[in-house]
Amino acid sequence: MPRRAESTSRRRRGWVGALALPFLLTGCGSWGAEGGPGSHMSEAEATAAASEGVAALGADGVQRIVLRVDDKLRFSPSVIRARTGPLVITLADTGITPHQMILPGGAPVAPSEGGTSQDIKLSFGKAGSYTFNCMYHVGSGMAGTIEITE
Incomplete structure (x- = not known):
């Protein structure tokens, strides 16, 4: 028994x-319709969503670019091209889904909320390819690259 x-x-x-x-x-x-970890993009969608942006050099010698994050769980542009030296990335959250960007080297940026933006000040001393991602959505492929040339 x-x-x-x-x-x-x-x-x-x-x-x-x-x-x-x-x-x-x-x-x-x-997360529902606004996106989140359950809304994975296919490889074809991720490739199509990839975009490039070139940082603009200001009169003060600082390069600047706007990096948008949205409810489709992607960075736009997903590839940032810049030269060595100071770079300011304005992280603009255009959706309602929260994101937390992780910078090259693993340093986190304060979490973003829809409709807000924040400036991220970086400086690159040597050429290379530097990756960044969203801590919340990296599993959904939310990542990008900063390509630095001399």
């Missing part, structure tokens, strides 16, 4: 685990 009870208990745990699995896999599926 004890074996039968053990078998039933195992079966019950198996069903509970099977029923809980979809909820565990969806994670932040409650």
